Amino acid sequence: MRAFVFPGQGSQKVGMGGELADASAAAREVFEEVDEALGQKLSAIMREGPEDQLTLTENAQPAIMANAIATLRVLESEFGVKLSDAGGCVAGHSLGEYTALCAVGAFDLATTARLLKLRGQAMQAAVPVGDGAMAALLGADIEKATALAAAAAEGEVCEVANDNDPTQVVISGHKGAIERAVALVKDHGIKRGVLLPVSAPFHCSLMQPAADRMAEALADTPPGPLALPIYANVTAAKVSDPDEERALLVEQVTGRVRWRESVLAMRSDRVESFVELGGKVLGPMIGRIDKDAATTSLITLEDLEAFAKENG
Structure with missing residues (x-):
């Protein structure tokens, strides 16, 4: 079985998604839709910087998601590899859990972008800078x-x-x-x-004000049905029920990202290979967790084409 996994904060860099956007209308549509949902030219910050603007939590979170979803859309539309057919489950590191939910249809793209923008703002506001x-x-x-x-x-x-x-x-x-x-x-x-x-102490009890804001937001825009199960950060366990996942997303703001345990849980559930979309951060971690796990990172058009040829 194959798992598709999605990177978290720290994987952003100026220029991200530019090559895909130049080469594919499917990628451009993702970036345009995210820009429209947020009412800002996030795609311009992703492509041109400045780096300090891209690194801002409220920009980095939706940007990393948009880049990964653009990569997925190109894989699906240009190369005919559907995530729901090619994978058995998904997981994401921190904000990547939202990307994973978008990838399996639990949130639409615009909703995911808005939730991550709010999540970034709420996490930043929870603790005064420097504390x-x-x-x-x-x-x-x-x-x-x-x-x-x-x-x-x-x-x-x-x-x-x-x-x-x-x-x-x-x-x-x-x-x-x-x-x-x-x-x-x-x-x-x-x-x-x-x-x-x-800029803030993420995933600890100081983030409780941000968790409260996300609880309100997710009450208004709960996740829908998941095309594939997800392994949740805070439990390192497989989840298919949208209501359960909504509660876990709130816990995730203050809770530990149990990435090592999540990978081991997927391995024990017979996941043999992991495909990271839009980054090359999780693959090396997975290799250190289990050297026998196969890992692939899909970032460039060439990566996607090679993967499609092998798995077409």
Whole structure:
């Protein structure tokens, strides 16, 4: 069985989607529809920058989604490979879970763009700039990261945000606590701690105001039926029920991204290959989680053509 997976924040870069848009009307239509839904020329920021505008959470989230969905639409319309026929399930990393839901028809493209714009704005507004931070712990497994976070908290929030793979865990919380954690890494047998260039402490309890805003938004625009099941970030379990998934999307704002566990769950459910659409971030993580899992990243027209030839 094959899983289609969708990248999260950090995979954005100036120029993203430009080649596809130049080559395919299907891709251009995606970017135009997202621009219209948001009332802004997001496609111009994606193509030309400036980088600091693209990196803004409220722009990066819909931009990464738009790029991945454009890649999927080109695969489906130009090369005749339908996701629902070629795949058995989907998953996405953080905002990528929304992209995955768009890919399986639970949200239409315009709704997904608006939800991600709001999600980015709400996450940014939840904590004053400078009060929160995140750090990647390199050479850390989940047990070491959890122990470090507990030791560094000292009454502040310091929580595991992303369990990415066996060698990388991300922590999130109050700036002071995260800085203490980085200073303590060696004491906990962790190779290195690196502060991340993010504008807010995502996926921790400080994000509760953003979770509340997403609960309201998702009550108004709930997901519809899913063409394929999705593996949810916060449970690392397969979900097919739209109401269950809606509740999990709200939890996801403050909850841990259980990516490593999600990949292992898909592997135990007989997923043999993973296809990442619109990025090359998750494939390497999956390889570190299970070296026997086959991974493919589809970014360029050439990637799509090669994949279609092999799977036509």
